Amino acid sequence: xxxxxxxxxxxxxxxxxxxxxxxxxxxxxxxxxxKGRVHVxxxxxxxxxxxxxVSTDIPTDIVxxxxxxxxxxxxxxxxxxxxxxxxxxLLARLMxxxxxxxxxxxxxxxPEMVEEEQATPASPPATGEAQEGVRRRPWWRRxxxx
Numbered sequence: 001x002x003x004x005x006x007x008x009x010x011x012x013x014x015x016x017x018x019x020x021x022x023x024x025x026x027x028x029x030x031x032x033x034x035k036g037r038v039h040v041x042x043x044x045x046x047x048x049x050x051x052x053x054v055s056t057d058i059p060t061d062i063v064x065x066x067x068x069x070x071x072x073x074x075x076x077x078x079x080x081x082x083x084x085x086x087x088x089x090l091l092a093r094l095m096x097x098x099x100x101x102x103x104x105x106x107x108x109x110x111p112e113m114v115e116e117e118q119a120t121p122a123s124p125p126a127t128g129e130a131q132e133g134v135r136r137r138p139w140w141r142r143x144x145x146x
Contacts, residue, residue, distance in 0.1 A: 002041070003041060
């Protein structure tokens with residue numbers, strides 16, 4: 001066993017000094033007091049490295065390789081989060097511009113509306129208000145809402 005100060009143990013374990021103190025208070029890391037100073041007891045770094053306060057026979061190079069892979073995966077997750085955020089921003093901008101994409105006059109109708117009107121039987125409206133009630137919304141309004 002090798003004695004380390006709390007900051008040294010944190011560096012060896014790859015965690016923060018606060019995390020080392022928490023583990024010491026929970027009893028998951030062994031320690032001893034020398035002249036009023038707390039020293040953390042860890043296995044020799046050349047042979048194995050303790051994980052969670054338990055000495056293992058896992059070589060240090062394997063532990064470091066796994067930590068490197070974890071860092072890589074954490075970077076990948078962060079990149080995916082950023083990409084998702086950008087996609088959400090673009091979608092929000094598009095939704096804000098949606099009213100601009102609507103036809104400016106009633107004379108312009110989408111081909112989908114013309115096809116639907118031809119497919120439904122025509123009934124002569126009684127008044128002008130009823131005629132506007134028969135007119136269908138554009139397909140994208142029915143799908144997206146609004």
